[in-house]
Amino acid sequence: MGLLSDPNRRRALISMLTRLNAPICVVCYMAGVAWFMGLAFEPFTLRTYMSENAMGSTMVEERFPSGERALATGREFSAHKKRAGGMPVDWLVKTMQARGLEVFTQRFSRTLPFPDENKERYMVKGTNVYGILRAPRAPRTEALVLSAPCTPGDNNNQAVGLLLGLAQYFRNQIFWAKDIIFLVNEHDLIGMQAWLEGYHHTNTTGMDWSPLQGRGGSIQAALSLELSSDVITSMDLVLEGLNGQLPNLDLANLFYAFCQKIGVLCTIQGKLQRNDWDSVSGYSHSVQTMMLMVMKQASGRPWGDHGLFLRYHIEAATIRGINSFRQYKTDATTIGRLLEGMYRKLNNLLERLHQSYFFYLMPSLSHFVSIGYYMPAFGLLAVILLLRALDLWVQLATPPPRTEDGVPDTEQMSSPGVLSVLTPLVISHLTGAALYTLPIQFQEMAVEHFPVSETEAVVLTAIAVYTAGLALPHNTHRLLSGEGTEQGWKVLKLVAVLYLAVLLGCTALINFSLGFILALTLVPVAAFVTPHVPKVLSAFILVILSPACTLLFSVFFFQELQEVPTSFQEGWLLYLSVISQGILDHFLYGSLVYPLIALLVYPCWLLFWNILFWK
């Protein structure tokens, strides 16, 4: 800072920054991307370790014996499910009561803003059944949750069976210090949302639910179980929750530790961990794993039923049994023992899980990248925006040397300055607001006038508004304030660049992945765009790097990472469904990605679009 107090040296520094601005920006961008790619390189990452003492040193024994019986219960459940054509509420209530639990039910109903074509539902009505195992000599202050979704078809029967088997076994143990809530939720996330809102007596999304009769105090941790086969080859851990929230890393550590102890293959993002980190394929494997996590986190949607718990500060994860063609199989008893061990350790917790990280990326289950390591990658991208802003500021502050009549010139540029900045800002935000509201508002009208379904209407309206927005700002701007000046676009760009920097910075703090992906595409746009670059080419690049196209590429990239490459046709359909899912996620669960893109990121990008066509 002493550097800045000296006017001469400050001048030198600033002139260097303005002179070398472009090369520094390029270097920063490269360095940011390189840093990010380096995160997956194993020697640069840390091994996971258990931070929570209450779960670390205390040994627990796993003795769950009755996996076979649990599977039989699962088959019984499946039969009753078929007979009832949905959730077999009465049977579940009776079965849970027979196992000595206090059983309660909750009814809920929700009309979706528009039909969900992926899951084929529109007006959803259902019932959640949950049984509470009251801990002996505990005053109902703390609880753990084990949930299994009741899904239509033949899926997940084994999970419910195992849940009931564990309930029976747990009921006979004396050592529980926290109530354990066994929850079978219908309509997956919608049921879970209803239950959580009922439990915490909040209503954020306008769902109808009947109040809960029984509670177990504040929930400390939750696991959601998904299991669709009698034997499995590996267990997959799903961490990503709503808005990219992650559970405390200790929960992942706990899962990993027990998988190691019991000898179950465990994966994250469906990818096994490899030992050959020094080979190219080993490295690319961990890059893929990490990228999958980044993509999932950036999507902001809950990737399992656990995802909604995180809003309530409840550490939660989904455990998914996977049955592939591998030779080595694990039976239900072993999975039961795994869960028993995890619950016994969670039961030992004296405080909430808080010792370990809440912000991390995992290139494999045994390694993690903490916020301190990944944030510089984003910081290197964000600094580009600041450098550009500095450059513009300096250009604006030093009067252009060629003009001789400096006094009238400055007056000229400052008076249209306010309007010429404010108009595009307001217009682009209005476009954003239209993008946010119109698709839902006008779905009925669209269905009447065009041969499309409601869902298609919503998605196509969104795309239409998005595209229409490209035409709007610069045209109206020209109407309102006449010819733009050289100074005008610089002021506008300065505002836009700073706006983007703040926007991305805040996003990256909450959801690093989303912030980073947006920065990756928007920062180059923000850096290079001026009215003086070749129009057609730049417009093309700008469109390619716009948020909507980023999403399109992400869809293809994600499919590639999951090793299910898609053709363009399928990819396009998938893209449309991803948009509709994103909108639904917002209205059903309160995911913030759609409003963020529509109300902030897209208007911000429109500002740059406006600058490109500045006249």
Add this chain to the structure above:
Amino acid sequence: MAAHRCSRSAVLLFLCALSLFIVADSQETASNGGQRDNNAVDSPQAATETAERAVEERRWEASEAEAAADRQDTSAAENELPASVPRPKDDFQEELVIRPLHSGDIYASFQFRTVWETDFMKGNKVSHYRLFPKSLGQVISKFSVRELHISFTQGYWRTMRWGQPYQPSPPGAELWVWFQDSVTDVDGTWKELTNVLSGIFCASLNFIDSTNTVQPSASFKPLGIGNVTDHRFLRYATLPREIVCTENLTPWKKLLPCGSKAGLAVLLKSEKLFHSTFHSQAVHIRPVCQDWECKTTSWELRQTLNVVFDLHTSAQGKREWSLFKMFSRTLTEACPLASSSKIYIDVTDNPQGDQFEVSPATPLLSQAVVLGDRRTFSVYDLTQQITFGTVRSLNLLIRWKSSEGDMLRPLLHAERYVAGYGLQTGEIHTLMYNNHPYRSFPVLLLDSVPWYLRLYIHTLTVTSKGKDNKPSYIHYQPSKDRVRPHLLEMLIQLPPNSVTEVTVQFERALLKWTEYTPDPNHGFYVGFPCKEESSYFVRVYTEPLLVNLPTPDFSMPYNVICLTCTVVAVGYGSLYNLLTRSFQIEEPSPGLAKRIANIIRKMRGVPPL
């Protein structure tokens, strides 16, 4: 250790007790008093007196509130006592009531009662103790205690499964004391008393201070004789976090005249008592009338211990209970110092013996009104050798025949929870259920909330059946930070067959860093009594609440301090410097010759160089 976990931690703090009293006139009130005693006996073998005594004892809870009324009523039960001629100066009775619960669980309630005709207050130092424990006697006289009630409970009484308990108690420790009106510094005495009791019962009662003590204005009326009801002499406190274990049981057992050597107390083995789903032990001291005229008072010490054994964890799911299975002991003798030693088994739900069977069978039966219900008990008198049979040991066996265990619908029950999410605000919901089909009950609600939950009292709402339910009496004392808790007392009418919901919003305070508990990410608790008077009296406690407060990250203070200081010193300091300093180009100071030249030029009136 891990970095960056700030902001998400929390503190678990205790909300203190929320009590709910129900004051109601039950239908049975009319047939109160004498009538009740008249139809008390129907044992074939003319065990009249036994039965009468049982009535009196079992009805103890019921009779507290109406002690005064009873005295005037000259109830038969009270008459019974003076009849048992030359009374010793002190008297000890022990009893065990076993109630098989519908759920398959079993409820055992011990009561040890010592009555001593003495007066601690009348100047003359009491120095000779026989049955009454000296440690408590000294406490009474030193601190001028008029009434003392203390309970230690581990677990929560599940009204929905078990019905009403004989002696309700909140989870953790509860202490309420009425002082004599001669005490001048009540707060100081209370502080000393809690510290002494803390030593006697080996419990953390010394954590009772002004921040968790309240003076209820309408609840917790004295149970013994006496007409002082000035609540300045009442102190009430709960410690919901108190863990109760063997170290509290041992000093409690030492207060018994026979210790745990003989009598019913041999059953009190900690390894079994703490292998249960509910455990509660209590000590109640109060002055009672010596005779029906009530000219002189005697002191009554009642030690109770309630325990519930679970069908699944203790009985491996078999619906069959015996003394040995419950306590891993059988009974061989009564306490030799006891004037009465009995076991009662509640057989009300089993009139024809089709629900469960009890062996060995007993011919003695007695009836009593407990909590407004007429209950029938089988009685085993341990002072009779015949009770022990030929094997010289009594091992009661209760075997269920039916196996359904439905949820009960108790007339009154309550639950409580914190609504909302996030660490800034929240809402406390208290639900009170009145399941009676046509009667409404007046309920006195006592709610004491620690200061660090800042109640927004204007958001207080009471609704039943969707309508606003205006309390007929409200007493609210706002909290003072770090000094005293909120106290809220309300008299609410519960309409029949309804749920009444009391909600109040609060804000979570940010504590000073030394005020956090060692486990700040844990939490706080609430209890709540509910009582009904006249014919019977129910006190219902809700579950404690665990509330997270915003908590800084305590695991890395050094890093945080270093980082913060660096940021402040380097970043903020120099930025501030840059922003406030004005920069000027410094003129080099002119040389001597130039200065002289300038002076000359000035004198000449020429502009300086």
